[in-house]
Amino acid sequence: MDATSEYAPEVSVVIPTYGRPDYLPDAVESVAAQTYSNVELVVVDDHSPEPVEPVLEDLSLDGLSWRCLRHEENRGANAARRTGIEATDGEIVAFLDDDDYWEPRLVERYLEAFDAGGSEVGVVAAGVQIVDADGEQIGSVVPEYAGDVTERLLRGTLQAATFSRFAVRREVFDDAGYPDERLPSLQDREWHIRLSQHARYASVPEALVVRRVTDHGQITDNFEKKRDESVPLIVEKHESLAASYGEDCRREFLSNFDRTLGFSALRNGYYRDSVRHLLRSIRRDPTQVSAYGYLALAIGGPFTYGSARRAKQWLSGRVSV
Incomplete structure (x- = not known):
C-alpha cells in the first residue's frame, strides 16, 4: 500500500522521550524508513536534561514531515503522548517508545488491517521481536487480537x-479518552481496557516492532509505584466493569494484577511482598499456572531467583526463538 492506494490516510506517529539520546535516533529513523509515505512524526521531549531536537537535526530524515515539541517541565510519558496526539491531525495515530523501533513495513500493514476491518476496527496491534542489549533476538510475540477484546483483557x-x-x-479518542496521566506505570494496560469498550480490534500477524530489553531504567520495573499508585487506580477504575462480566471475571481481574505485583516484586528483590501478592493471586484464581512458578522462586529468595535468571540467560544464548 502507498499514497496512491484508495485508502491512504495520514498517519500521525507520536514518540514521547526523556533522557535517551542513544536510543531515540533508531526510533526516529525507523519512522522515516517506512514504506508508507503519508506519515507525520511528532517527538515530544518531556523536558530531558538536554534538549533532544539537536539530536534529531543531525539525522537523515529526508521526506519525513516531523516536529519536536518540548515540555517546560517533566510531566510523564502519558502527558507527552497527549501533547503529541493534540499536536497532530492524522486519521490514524500510532505510538512508538523512544527505545523501540519499527520494521519498514509496519505502518503499511497497520493500514491494510484497518482497511480490511472497516470502520468498526478502531485499534490494530502488531507483533514484536524482543532483543537484548546486543541486538540479539531472544523472543517474539504475535498478537491474537480480533473483535471485542474487553473481557479477555480484564481476565x-x-x-x-x-x-x-x-x-x-x-x-476513538472522543469516547475512550486519552492515556491516563496519573499512572506512572501499566499505562498501556489501562488504556486498552478503555479503548476496547469503544472499538473492535484487529491484528498484524507479524513481528514488525523491535523492543529492546536492557537495564536502562524502564518505568515498568518500579514495583513500589505499581503497588502504591498504578494498580490501586486501575482497580478503582475498572473492577466494576470486570464484575459486570460475572464474579469469576472480577476475581480473575484482581488475580491478574496481584500476579503482576508479585512478579514485579520478585524482579526487584521484594521477596516477602512477592509471596504475599502471589498467594493472594492464587487464592483468587487457582488456575493461573504461572503464579505457582513465581511463588516457588519468591519463597526461595535471592539465591533461587538469581540462579533461575542466570539459567534463563544461558539458555537464551543457545536456543533459537
Missing part, C-alpha cells in the same frame, strides 16, 4: 500490546 487472558505495537483511529 488477563490477552496481553495488552505495549504502546509501540498499536495504532488507533483518532475518532
